[in-house]
Amino acid sequence: MTPTRILVCNYPDQQPIFTIREADTRAALSVAPAHLPPMEFVFRAYTDPALPQILPTCEAMVGWQVPREIVRESPGKLRLIQLTGAGVEHLAPLDWLPPHITLANASGIHAAKLEDWAVMTLLMLHAHMPHFVTAQRAHRWSKRYSSAIAGKTVLIYGTGGLGQAVARAAGRLAVRTIGVRRSPAPVTGFDLVVGLGDAGLHLATADFVVLTLPLTDETRSLGDAGFFARMKPDAAFANFGRGGLVVEADLVQALTTNALSGAMIDVTSPEPPATNSPLWDTPRLVITPHISCDDPATYVPDVLALLLKNIDLLLSGQAVPNRVNPGLAY
């Protein structure tokens, strides 16, 4: 029986946390379901000149950068592209993707790490930590008291893996959760889910507003001056999605004019911000370098487990839940 060939396609300068090594694939196979057919991993860098010959001999590939030209022109046996990340905006538009090939993202593997991170973020925003950090920079001892966080409300844009992780975090703090998604429907962990068109009322009353959305034409620049102006005075803001969800100049303005009590962003546009970007010195803004959802101990093992699960689903003719919808691009 010919083994199923899987191309591992790391790219140069990739961070170690996202790099798949041979030992990782051996470890993944050792815990894979016994009914899976034999698998063979092939390692070729994204820049390898032999990639046009190698890729068509593989049934699946896993990586973050996709050799789109090769996939479009000569996909050969390729049936599955497993991404190591959740976002696909770096591959858009998806017109290079043959319809018979499944593009799957890694949505879901970031949730465990983000849950603790979101507990921390909600507590930090509630405790005025962005204010204290700003005051410290100015050598100022400026007291702000806070009461219990229990009973506050968080409005979460996005009810997918990340949004559900934030909702679980809020639940651990007895914070009420309202989710926003394209089409309203109950989602586990949320006290209420509303459609995008009905979010305005909740935007005006929530204590915390958190973005976990993918970046698409529809979500780009959602967080603009009007958005921040509709938020309750003294409410706080966080972005775990993508930098492009926010008009950064408008966020800077909202914080500078005290319209928000504080903000924490783990994503910017571009990343990193320019050295002279006003973001760095904006009062009551805490920036972290896009690390909130990534756990170095579990990242690669989780991606490989997802890859093997998706191969299993494809081989048995079942739907792949992580399949990216080319029309929606997430």
Add this chain to the structure above:
Amino acid sequence: MTPTRILVCNYPDQQPIFTIREADTRAALSVAPAHLPPMEFVFRAYTDPALPQILPTCEAMVGWQVPREIVRESPGKLRLIQLTGAGVEHLAPLDWLPPHITLANASGIHAAKLEDWAVMTLLMLHAHMPHFVTAQRAHRWSKRYSSAIAGKTVLIYGTGGLGQAVARAAGRLAVRTIGVRRSPAPVTGFDLVVGLGDAGLHLATADFVVLTLPLTDETRSLGDAGFFARMKPDAAFANFGRGGLVVEADLVQALTTNALSGAMIDVTSPEPPATNSPLWDTPRLVITPHISCDDPATYVPDVLALLLKNIDLLLSGQAVPNRVNPGLAY
């Protein structure tokens, strides 16, 4: 029946969160046990020239500053001094206190607020938040990843109300808790409690070290160069007790030389630090202005409930758990 008279002794420039108003006493009486004798609250500022005449007519007083001369010279009917805070170092030495008068602190009322704060602090230290805040000041995007906090270990100096709150917080994060107290004995919420002399081993292996001790001759300057040097490389530190527990120059040195991964302190000595104190700009040090344990919604109600409970205990001849031991001064 003559009502029991209680002197409410606020002091000038006291922060609103700690100021007891008439409405507060009415609210406290409305929820007091029915068997309590009638109570009458008398309001006189700490600076009121009539205090020498008023205080001896009262069975109890509540406040933060104590008119020590009056209490020593002419206590009259006074039997209970209820402090609004936990620390008594501002009243030491306690040689002014007649032995028949019970001095009670407010230890215990800070615990609920501190528990959430400690969850936040442990998560922030674990997530390298002090590093990110320092990097942001330098306009640097400097990634540090973290895995799950579950399974880490926190060493907590002090197993009283604050220490137990930190232990509960750690328990919520599945962090192992080791307590340090003068004489080792099991304490609820701690996985292990050791004596001060046996803390060294755990100091060298704990991921987080947290001080919640009162400031006494015995605890002053506990956190010195030798203490920080014994901590595990990359361990993190927090102080919720009193600034004087730490030799601040040694903490600055430990952080500047990267011996610790980060620190969060809610107390300094003096408070606030001098405008040109090196604390403000120390890398990976987050300073908050002594607000971690105080909840404006519950502080005064909790103090008054404690006062009435202690009056009840004294009237029925029972021990007052919050009584300050003049020998130990806490």
